[in-house]
Amino acid sequence: MAKVNLSVVVLGLTLLLLAETWAQNPRKRLAPPKPPKNQCCDEVRSLKVQVANLTSILDEMSRKQETDLMSVVRQIMELDKQNRQQEARVTEAESKYSEINNRVEIMQLQTLQSATQTSSDAIYDCSSLYSKNYKISGEYKLPKDEFLGTPELSVFCDMETNGGGWTLIQRRKVGLTSFNRDWKAYKNGFGSIRGDFWLGNDNIFRLTRQPSVLRVELEDWEGETRYAEYGFFTVSNELNSYKLFLANYSGNAGDSLRYHNNTNFSTMNKDNDKCVDDCASLRKGGYWYNCCTDSNLNGVFHRYGQHITKKPDGINWYGWHGSNYSLKKVEMKIRPVDFQP
Numbered sequence: 001m002a003k004v005n006l007s008v009v010v011l012g013l014t015l016l017l018l019a020e021t022w023a024q025n026p027r028k029r030l031a032p033p034k035p036p037k038n039q040c041c042d043e044v045r046s047l048k049v050q051v052a053n054l055t056s057i058l059d060e061m062s063r064k065q066e067t068d069l070m071s072v073v074r075q076i077m078e079l080d081k082q083n084r085q086q087e088a089r090v091t092e093a094e095s096k097y098s099e100i101n102n103r104v105e106i107m108q109l110q111t112l113q114s115a116t117q118t119s120s121d122a123i124y125d126c127s128s129l130y131s132k133n134y135k136i137s138g139e140y141k142l143p144k145d146e147f148l149g150t151p152e153l154s155v156f157c158d159m160e161t162n163g164g165g166w167t168l169i170q171r172r173k174v175g176l177t178s179f180n181r182d183w184k185a186y187k188n189g190f191g192s193i194r195g196d197f198w199l200g201n202d203n204i205f206r207l208t209r210q211p212s213v214l215r216v217e218l219e220d221w222e223g224e225t226r227y228a229e230y231g232f233f234t235v236s237n238e239l240n241s242y243k244l245f246l247a248n249y250s251g252n253a254g255d256s257l258r259y260h261n262n263t264n265f266s267t268m269n270k271d272n273d274k275c276v277d278d279c280a281s282l283r284k285g286g287y288w289y290n291c292c293t294d295s296n297l298n299g300v301f302h303r304y305g306q307h308i309t310k311k312p313d314g315i316n317w318y319g320w321h322g323s324n325y326s327l328k329k330v331e332m333k334i335r336p337v338d339f340q341p
């Protein structure tokens with residue numbers, strides 16, 4: 001009995017002790033350790049300062065962005081304004097240009113009309129005489145024309161052949177005039193307008209400034225005739241050595257001027273040919289020599305009986321009688337392409 005009682009007392013005491021211990025220190029065991037009071041406040045303060053600084057930086061940046069944005073907008077508006085001003089200036093300039101252009105066109109039209117009037121009134125060649133009802137072949141005097149820059153000039157007009165209106169630039173039929181002449185003679189022309197003559201390279205140049213047709217008429221010693229016509233014929237000025245341009249052959253004599261196309265004029269004292277030889281001296285005339293001839297219309301006049309010659313210096317046309325036959329008669333004549341008989 002005493003043993004049991006002692007054990008119960010020990011257990012009871014132990015329980016009592018445990019209960020007291022729990023009752024005395026319940027918080028001490030559960031709460032975390034508190035930091036020191038001073039350290040906590042420093043950190044908070046530092047963070048607060050940092051936040052304040054960042055906020056102020058952010059504010060400043062946003063203000064700056066706003067200012068920049070405003071500035072960009074202002075610049076865009078300014079550019080837009082300038083653009084509109086420039087557009088207005090361009091429009092104004094364009095309208096002025098078109099106005100000036102209009103005036104120029106009107107002036108050009110007026111000039112053209114007065115030029116047309118002048119040239120239709122002017123007696124420029126045998127075709128203009130023909131249009132004024134001069135329809136008899138013969139010698140005419142073309143008046144000087146300041147506007148066209150043409151001097152007074154005696155011409156022979158063929159008002160019959162193939163509709164008429166032809167101005168002769170060359171004739172061979174009498175045979176007393178030498179055609180073996182120098183540059184100056186061929187430039188100004190020589191001979192007799194009713195007989196054998198060369199109208200002159202300056203005059204041929206002036207007359208062929210309007211698109212012209214060339215007609216070459218040939219007669220042999222048997223009295224037979226042939227012709228060669230070129231729908232396009234023109235001659236350059238003296239600076240360009242009266243270079244020959246022709247095209248559009250038709251006729252029954254053969255195309256014996258084609259070989260001379262695109263060649264300069266040569267005379268006894270001016271070798272402009274395309275040959276090592278001096279063609280003008282060999283063929284004894286002034287002509288558009290190549291190397292040297294397929295025709296020699298300003299060559300030597302060989303009379304009947306001497307007209308078949310071994311020398312190639314006669315008035316020949318290879319396409320008809322070849323190089324050894326000198327023709328009895330030649331006429332070279334021109335008229336404007338647009339001539340209406």
Ligand SMILES: [Ca+2]
Nearest residue numbers: 275276277278
């Ligand atoms: Ca030569």
